[in-house]
Amino acid sequence: MRRALEGRAGYAAFQRHVEPEIASSTRLHRFAAVPESGFRATPAAALAVVIDPSGGGDGEATQASLRGQTVRCAHTAEYPILRALQESRAPWIALIRSGDRLAPIALERLGQAATLASDAAVITCDDDIIDRKGRRSRPMLRPGPCPDLWLERNPDFALVVVAREAALAAAGAGGEGWSLFSCLAGRDGSGHVHVPLVLCHRAGSRRGGSHPRSRQRPVRHPPDREPSVEVIVAFRDRPQLLERCVRSVLERSTYERLRLRLVDNGSTDPGLAPLLERLEKDSRVSVEADGRPFHFSALMNGAAARAKGDLLVFLNNDTEAISRGWIEELLGEALRPEVGAVAPMLLYPDGRVQHAGVAIGIHGWAGHPFAGLRPDERTPFGAAGDGTRNWMAVSAACMMVEKSKFDEVGGFDESFAVGGGDVDLCLRLTAAGYRSLCVPHARLIHDESASRDPSRVPAGDIKASRRSYGAFRTVGDPFYHPALTLQDTTCRLRSAGEPAPPP
Incomplete structure (x- = not known):
């Protein structure tokens, strides 16, 4: 319990003192490439928002978060993904579960990412848990496109933006859920762009909420020969x-x-x-x-x-x-x-x-x-x-x-x-x-x-x-995260006053 309280207090301090700086501009992480950052004035592409009702969450909470956005969406719909892909004419569609909430800048930052990464097929972001009193906890920060990790572990992104034409083609070929994401991202991760910001707040359960445990599928690549x-x-x-x-x-x-x-x-x-x-x-x-x-x-x-x-x-x-x-x-x-x-x-x-x-x-x-x-x-x-x-x-x-x-x-x-x-x-x-x-x-x-003495570096x-x-x-490592400290190896959140990667 004490550790949970300390974690919540630390995350609250992060939200007050560090997150506003990180969220002040759009930052894009691509596979094994220097992050692209510093795009404060980039116009945001208008995103259609599709709310998946299958989870049975509080749809009004999601709708309320949409009304509080800094930019408007193209349109909203509340029905299954395949139908949304077929009926929408917006080139970019944001997918979210009923009951989850978007951060106020979510559509702006993701729309800017769509403008900057017009070649992407899927754009993702990070998320956390929000309770009925609006208190946020348990951030889940992810690396940039990491195809080998996602092959083993379903990343279960709470908020995903897809290029409609690419997603429609993948869905028509039988892709849905994790397989749809995998098809769009590509085996080399080239179709995937990650925005390293917490832009979605998952609805907490009656027990306080937690991130769903992503399913792990250990993947082996048995060699087809016996090299020396x-x-x-x-x-x-x-x-x-x-x-x-x-x-x-x-x-x-x-x-x-x-x-x-x-x-x-x-x-x-x-x-x-x-x-x-x-x-x-x-x-x-x-x-x-x-x-x-x-x-x-x-x-x-x-x-x-x-x-x-x-x-x-x-x-x-x-x-x-x-x-x-x-x-x-x-x-x-x-x-x-x-x-x-x-x-x-x-x-x-x-x-x-x-x-x-x-x-x-x-x-x-x-x-x-x-x-x-x-x-x-x-x-x-x-x-x-x-x-x-x-x-x-x-x-x-x-x-x-x-x-x-x-x-x-x-x-x-x-x-x-x-x-x-x-x-x-x-x-x-x-x-x-x-x-x-x-x-x-x-x-x-x-x-x-x-x-050898590790301190003796020429x-x-x-x-x-x-x-x-x-x-x-x-500028940054695409497989790390700008919200994490660079002062030690604990993967803790960055503290107030700690230098950040350049915007």
Whole structure:
């Protein structure tokens, strides 16, 4: 109860001090693109509004919210969606359930989005719960177009705008509900634009209301062939870490065409020699020396150039595999022609999340949303374990990528010596047409930076990050949300006075 009250008070403060600033202009999130923002004077397309009566909600509450809009709608109707699509002549139609309410600026911001994104087939927004006294709670903030997440988990948007002609064609082909949204958004998310504002308030139930639990459909992509996988682990001393890492890969990986390439980066610990001798008795393990000063990108590029595997796994020596099918889980995704880098969920030894994807802009550079939380811990942005998510980047603490794709983009940029090279690699893969994914049902333990000091980031890495991250760092990450804090990784709402992405 105390936590619920604190959450409600925090959300009330957010509504007073932060939301007006965010809602002052229209912001558009498209798949893997820098958000478009700052459109205060854009004319709003007139939207027809169709109220779905099937839920049996209070239609008058919905109608009252329509009368309070800052712009007029083309017309309203209260009947099933297919009939509305057939009878309306408006090019854009907003769909809402009876009993739910539109925020006063909803039609204006969504109409502006329709004007700006005339190529879109579906436009979505965020929502929360409203009770009979008008008190709002439990915001549900969503990433920009995230086709892999929506394939696994029905997003259940409360307010959706569709392009009538496209929706009519999809409905005629049998699409409705989630399948209609999926058809309009497209497998690559190109038909979907998200407006990251709470523009709809769901009617609370008699018990206080809650968001409907979206149905999760774990999706697997079993490979149609058995390519070879080569795991690259660089290390310096720390034999206990290395043994734990290698043993876990060899003993808890069921994939047969697997090899490990261990790169000794100048070790001096005498305890390593007998360990390496034992490990090399396994025909899957090879050891090589690269004694140059530590330079992550150069070490990985050198090992990758010598690797023979069809797929590469870059793996830190302070990791431990804990799920037996993790190679197959990542492999099925990495072999998809549209996918580049794939990573598992990484956990601290106590079970909290260390990595479930990378959002650019956190801490001013890049960070791991959900880090420090339990995998199932709910936030306004969902939970780390909700399903496979699209991200602009994933961590190279454990990253799988096809060698041909890695080579196509030139591997790691050696401007990065210690940190940031994985983000840069993923951005270049994205630019080449290969999306990045985190697969949360594949899990490893990661003692983050147990083998290196995370605070020792060279100035050159910072300079290279500024160049590489570009507008994703300053304007925003389409897979994150402007209402969330950039000061930590908890996915909490932004506080009053906290700097926001530029409007």
